[in-house]
Amino acid sequence: MEFYLDTANLNAIDSALDLYPIAGVTTNPTILSKETMSDVFAHLKAIQKLLGPDRSLHVQTLSDTAEGIIAEAAVLRQHVGNTVYVKIPTTSEGLKAMKQLHKQGVRITATAITSKLQAYLAINAGADYVAPYVNRMENLDIDAMDVLSSIASYISNANSSTRIIAASFKNLAQINGAIDAGVHAVTIDPSFYTLACSSAHLQKTVDDFKADFEKAFGKDKTFLDL
């Protein structure tokens, strides 16, 4: 399982990389629009620098045509480096671009997936990752977990190397459900890592342990003092 950060906020990325076992960062145009920056490429390069060579950065194209997407992929690779995963919306033109970019050895994340067929086509077009949007499917009354498990079965049956990076989460239950459904990666807002690991309930549990230890061995004692 890979855990990604679905943000372009440099402070949030820096902090989360320090704390958690993070595989990389995913962005989209909306996520980029939330940050203050004068030069988008400089910002992306700053993210790449924080990530280092062993984590991946995924950046989404905006063009509606395959030709435009392919041209944007070249520009992204030129500015951010050849290791960047080009996120391509899984439209008809997007699939056309994926087929061509895959032949050129470009790393591809097929995004904005809300149906099984979109994912199957992206897998066959050569996507390295497929990104189903869990909360957006649930908003449409689509059984997102069924979609995820069908995509996982398709990949397994086809012996494909494509990985599922589930995205669009609005609560921890959706994240846990996606992992149970067999995805290979999840990309989530950093606040969910905090929510899972820094809740008031968890802090009380830790404080209770410390209080019991203090009663037996003295105030503020840790193993360093014994």
Ligand code: G3P
């Ligand atoms: O990575 C993009 C995906 O997370 C979209 O999320 O919250 O806009 O549905 P959202």
